[in-house]
Amino acid sequence: MTAVVEAEVRLLGAADVRRLAAELDLRPTKQRGQNFVIDANTVRRIVRESGVGPDDVVVEVGPGLGSLTLALLEVAARVVAIEVDDLLAPRLAQTVAELAPSRADALEVVHADALRVPGVPGPPPTALVANLPYNVSVPVLLHLLSVLPSLERGLVMVQAEVADRLAAPPGSRTYGVPSVKAAWYADVRRAGAVGRNVFWPAPNVDSGLVAWARREPPATTATREQVFAVVDAAFAQRRKQLRSALSGLAGSGAAAETALRAAGVDPTARGEVLDVTAFARIAESLPRETFA
Template identity: 60%
Template sequence: MADALLGPAEIRELAARLGVAPTKKLGQNFLHDPNTIRRIVAAAGLRPDDVALEVGPGLGSLTLGLVGAVAHVHAVEIDPKLAEALPSTVTAPNLTVHPADAMRVRAADFDPAPTMLVANLPYNVAVPVVLTLLAELPTLRGGLVMVQKEVADRLTAGPGSKVYGVPSVKLAWYADAKPAGKVPPAVFWPVPNVDSGLVSFSRRRPPAGDIDRSDVFAVVDAAFAQRRKTLRAALAGWAGSPDRAEKVLVAAGISPQERGEMLTVEQFTAIAAAAKLSAVGGKLSASDRQPEEVDS
């Protein structure tokens, strides 16, 4: 595998031959360090029978590392020129290139079904891509993604951390996540002005019961929209009033004076469950609302 990996000279030569220039719009920073590629492939915990999903393969640096480590690789590339060129760079029978937007792919697009997400994700869409793919592809058992270090910190933060927020909780719904190391800017072309971080995650059973994910995520969004406020205040709009928010919180066993940044995903789920039982959080009947709340 080592001889096949692309270094800085090969990356620039390949880009010049294709007439490709990295664009900020697509968040393109091409990885060109073979040691980093080997590190990512090793840290991903891949099995020979895995089917890897790579988003944003670009010029194929990481793709070359993946095709020798797994049974099959699905590479999703939004840039049509790069998608067309990839099979020429990575001439592997176990590679399928999908010229598509990763935010719009569906499970039916992939055969065989992906089991691991391994990708150097564009910084500008990293969080929504990870959450969308975990929601859309239940066959994913885990993965390793490289994102901006600040985003990696948020994705892996726990309750009480200053950077704990919506991405932290929503990823925790799907998976157990942990930081897997820092990556310096020098291994990319062009060189970004920030460090990158690796995030490793393993699929877990959602703490749901019969509560819909969308109901839990609505509570999370409301709680962090005003993260410095108490939950009684922050959830007032979602519940219909501060008093109703307090009622739901008490029923869920959570202090109304607590803040969202201190709650686990299980506690947010408990709030959504309590709301369902008391018919709040967007589920109030017209007769239960105040007159000004009745739909016109």
């Protein structure tokens, strides 16, 4: 799919966002992590940093009032916006028709929970660019990486602390379950910070950008679910040595130690020093009935 996208699009400013919210009688909720971007420079920066272009089909999650959606439609071939909110989902297409009429046909709104979508309609998407709802950002990202294998790359805005965790390398203080599971799918890196004053309402946490590029998962006979079960067990009690942390999953400390040695992993090590490939080796070394 190739498109030349240099359409006239008017982006939302602070006054536009407040006007739309008033029209909808919208009161942003913490429950859905609703903080709307009101700065055109910020959304253009996100689109620029994402690297999407006229060949891309972009998935956006939580488009809200359409700030980032409009900026994406300036450059991408197609945008599939997944919105769970009953007020916001039906209004988005109208906003795009008003502010980017020549690009209205390039938008598809999916009124659904991004945590439960089995896929998206239309051509296979190539990129994920989103201001993810902060309360479910990691589960949404991992779910979409799982169900949309055509995604090649992406840039997401999340809480700064979560951004640090997603991009953390083994051995670092912030390395944990999100770091390992994201690394199963992609190379992940921090791509910058975003100030609180570009949002309405302003959040009480800092925000960060995370970029990722798809790569093949580790070569292993274990399934992703089995590897992730080992990861969850290893970090359930962070300071425990692996032979203790995995004893419940393996059935005993002795069984865990046997599997760890077979995988070439020191049984006295802790989960935060292992990369995703090592977790895959451990999952391979555990008996299949471990995961029944």
